[in-house]
Amino acid sequence: MKEQSGHITSKVILGYILLITIAVCSVAYIYNIVEKVAEEDEPDHQARRKVYLVTNTLSLLYESEALGQLVGMPQNEFRHFNRTLNKAHNNMDSLRTLVTDSMQLLKIDTIDILLERKRWNTRRLLETWQEANTERLYTENIEKIIAVRDTIVNEVQVQERVEVKQDTVVVPRKKRGFFKRLADVFSPGKEDTSIVVNTTREIVTDTLVNAYNPTDTIVSVLKSIQDSVAWQRQQLMDQLLERASNLRYNNSVITREINQMLRNIEEEEMEASLERVYKKQVLLRETSHLIAGIAIVSVVIAFLFLFFISRDISRSKYYRMQLEKAKQVAESLLRSREKLMLTISHDIRAPLSSIIGYIELLLRRHPDERQQYYLENMKGSSDHILSLVNDLLDFQRLESGEMEVHSVPFRVPVLFDEIYTSFQPIAEAKGLRFVLNLKPEETGQVYMGDPIRIRQVVGNLLSNAIKFTEAGRVVLLVSLQKLSIINFQLSITVSDSGPGIPKEEQERIFGEFTRLADTEEVEGFGLGLSITRKLLSLMNGTLALDSTPGKGSDFTILLPLPLADNQSLPDVTAEAPDAGEAEALPLFEGQDVYCLLVDDDPLQLALTEELLKQSHVQVVGCTNPHNVLELLRNTVFNAIITDIQMPTLDGYHLLERIRTSGIPGTDEIPVIALSASIAKEHEHYLEAGFTGFLNKPFTAAQLISLLNELLTLHLEARSELNFSSLTAFAGEDPEASASILKTFSEETRKSIDLLRDALEGKDREEASRISHKLIPLFTMLGANSLVQHLRILEKNDEELTDSGWYHLLGEVIEQALAIVKDAESAIG
Incomplete structure (x- = not known):
């Protein structure tokens, strides 16, 4: 297309150059013609000069003749007569210089002789x-x-x-x-x-x-x-x-000769003038013919170039249309590929998440050795499939520019210790020696970077090194070089004693879906190194390869790392706890947590529900997102966990309905998004209003850890109750403060007893009345969660089922009793 456009431009320029050249030549030619016409008009001046000389001579003759009529003229008049004849002679001399015709020259000589004879005759006449x-x-x-x-x-x-x-x-x-x-x-x-x-x-x-x-x-x-x-x-x-x-x-002869000469000059000049007019007409005719020819040639050239340019434009339009069609096809293919990736993301990762989850549940039931072997093989295959899917999705996100890097503070030794720990069993299982060489200089400081992406690129290199090395060792060398006060360069080298890579293949292996000829039996898509290089480019890093066939390969990463502003980062691992640690993970200091779980896939819903129940979380499952608001009206939940991709109502619209429902507590309740698609970044879901996000497949430990984090921020710990609002009237008097807290405890216990009676008698009206009485008191204490529950009981909505009312009232009694115990503890 650019070449075609260049052809059109060159033709337009060539056409303009030709037309301008023709115009310049035409102007030059016309100017030359005008110059010629002006030069041909020059003889008119000579003709006028000739006529003037002849007529002046004739007038002088008339004057001399008049003087000659004066018989017996005095001497002074005769001198005047001589001067007149001298002027006539001078005129003839001047005329002789202008005349080229020999006959006219002869006549001029004759006139001169006659003038002298006139002079002599006049003198003799006078004598x-x-x-x-x-x-x-x-x-x-x-x-x-x-x-x-x-x-x-x-x-x-x-x-x-x-x-x-x-x-x-x-x-x-x-x-x-x-x-x-x-x-x-x-x-x-x-x-x-x-x-x-x-x-x-x-x-x-x-x-x-x-x-x-x-x-x-x-x-x-x-x-x-x-x-x-x-x-x-x-x-x-x-x-x-x-x-x-x-x-x-x-005199008559002289006059006749002069008149004859004058007539001859006039005739000659007339003939010359007519000839000049004729020549001018011929010249103008030729010029008009030439101008007409130039105009015709210009029009022909213009039409020719217009034809060629129109043809090129038509071709350009045709090529543009073809290009647009090809672009549409390419975009359609890209969209199809993206849809395929999203399909892989959801339709493969979702069932894969169920497989991995159920394998985890089976492993928790302490299977025998043979079952353990089967389950571990199944888990390994599932992890491998998940790794392949993740590679495809990472490649798609890198190609579309959706991959993002998030810099967070981290410590280099902690990160690489975790990487070493995760790959050590794999290397040992293959009989390889895995060595971590971490140079201590400058490694104890906190740096800004993306540890997840660093783990990914180093993991790809280590995975390839272990995969293609049959015997020997794999070395991970890590060092930091100081570039300036706050800027450092992280150098990572992965060395192996594998077969090595020929020099002609060293650049090709970084291409997409590229496999070497002798590695076809090894599993994988051939995307690892391509993804690694693109991720490093995204982090402004470089990847170099030095390999010798038969000796091994060295992959070297150079990555800029600035120092973090906060150097007090604790040494915590970035790795999520393993599945086996989920049972040992406490859930919000032993409090009962009620979660609403929403997922249209019954299999995934049952799996997640079972994972939560094993961690002592009370779960209410819902496969229809349209029933969520009814459940929220009848039951108070501490958190909502919802899937994103649901056919009738997706997670985004469900979140919007929850936040705008007006149900007490729904504007602040934590909502966790679950998705098998990784087309969106974690921050995307947080910006959409979700409190947290987990990618499928996830482990129980990851889900419980996220719940712990969110509920710690959302629910009030006992130490957060504000009893000072009750004792404010007591001032600095400890006895008065103790008396107020004692009164609060006694009155609240009475209300709790009344609530228990209402619970046993299923008296919803009595429970509503007592809840109305307790709301101001617990609002003053800052027990927001308890206040929300009391407001639901106070409202006594008919949509609140009896089971939901019963469960909610029991929770209110437990929370109120816990607050009373805290108050009694404060009395001492």
């Missing part, structure tokens, strides 16, 4: 205009005449005139391409035809012979001067017109 000055012409002619000095009497007059003819020719324009015509739409309108003016000049000479007339000499001179000036002026004017015409033509 001609200056030469056409009339005053200057007259002056020159007069100077010529003075130089001639009247040497001419008869002068042949030659008259020349210049005839100028102009012919105008209309030349149609050559057809242009589409883009050039499209450019004309955005440029100033131009004519579709060109007008060419052809100018020709002819000189006509006329010769005239003038007669000499002195009178007319001055007139003729003047006339000649006038004619000469006129002729010269006419000639200069013709030159001026010619040069002006040439200048106009030159």
Whole structure:
């Protein structure tokens, strides 16, 4: 499942990585396209620069032409004219750096030449205009005449005139391409035809012979001067017109060339712009196609990964369902195993308890030697079965985590002396030498630990050592090492001279239900060492093995033990008394004890009843727990012993009914729980409200010991009666105190006699009246048990049977008489 989840995660991550990679590549590509588009827009700046230079040059030409129209311009205006042409030249130079087309470069050179020609024509025009000055012409002619000095009497007059003819020719324009015509739409309108003016000049000479007339000499001179000036002026004017015409033509050519260049630039830029737009469209189309492709690929990838991930999720769900089913099956098997263990716990231990109990009863009847042999074999087999069952149950509790460790104060020498004593007969019966080596250092102190579990793990190791050792010895070595002021380490080593364990098998033997190949004939489940290691782990201890085949094995336990706060623990044994000691065990200093025994199993009920009766306990048996309250109303009991597992009403609910019944004394009466199941710890039953608990099978000695302990705490001993409450009014006067106690004794004896009369006459009303009278007096003394009995007699409930009433009244008389004797003893 974790591997499948890892596959899903890796696929999701891979899908995201691919999509992010595609997105990054797409962004980078789009950014590159945008950069290209921006780079392609750069030529627009050059085109604008070209157009600016051309149009600026054209405006400069217009300006220069306007200046050229100023005939006879002054010198400063001519300098301005030159500066204007220089600017035009500079524009052409700048334009030359921007143009790469050879035809345009040629046109730029032509414009430069024409600009220089314009400059020259304008200068010549200006010079001609200056030469056409009339005053200057007259002056020159007069100077010529003075130089001639009247040497001419008869002068042949030659008259020349210049005839100028102009012919105008209309030349149609050559057809242009589409883009050039499209450019004309955005440029100033131009004519579709060109007008060419052809100018020709002819000189006509006329010769005239003038007669000499002195009178007319001055007139003729003047006339000649006038004619000469006129002729010269006419000639200069013709030159001026010619040069002006040439200048106009030159200007028109320059303007036409510049306009043509402008149109060409515009056409080129338009074509370039259209080409750039076309390229942009192609680029955008390719980009959109690429983006669409990327989107399709992304969607396909997303769907593919969605498919794979959905498939993996479906598989994961399927595997999870299978795993949950397997888990449910495993849990069901675990529950079945637990139920099996509980069944073993109850259904095997309960009858086993009866077998062991009846064997104990038979052993008390002093059987003959052969019967003794049979009974001891039966007891040994029963103990072995019980040990196997306990191993299974301990293993189940360790596996489920229900096993608990309870640390109590104990002494190490006492515990291991008991262990040695219990295993010594077993070792001797097999002919083995059993040695206890207890190092005395630090062993006399009281430590905190779980002696029951320590006994169990050491017992498992000793049992295996004795079981698998055919000859030789078994050694139990115990020592304590001081780790700090309050912390010690208990070291326990069990050594034997058995066959030993091969190294490759030394770890395997700690597994569950593991048996070595050469030990199959030995009884057991193979759980002992597994339980031992788990119990030690529960107590934070360790278990090590050192074994050599043919020489034996050494099992070493290291267990931390802190010092107990109270070092005054008496040296008492932790072992319960044997069954044979039950008869010698006194029951609450010889007092009569009445017990109510509740068990749905008649066989177990009869066995427990017999065990108690042999210890002089008065027992009332009950197989139906629903009749318990009726018995409690009719009879006063000192303790109640009940089984836990009962079909109609279990021990827990029975305890609840008893405590809440309202019957006098039931809220404090000791209730002991008996159970063949060890699924619950001892503390569980105490927390549930039970006063004590015993596991089946139990011995009579264990049951009587528990009763002694509980009744000692519950019933009042005679020394606990508080006579000082009666003698409080006497103060410190001993005689007055003695007088009060004497009066109490005498009056109480009279009441006891009346109760005896009522008992003999079976007068329940009289007994109720006297009980009512005695209750305040015995309450003052603190005789709580007697007061409870008197309250029952006082109530005189019809549900109290005659036998129960008779028994209860007899007990009240005995208790009251005992208190009177105590009072008389106090008087001295």
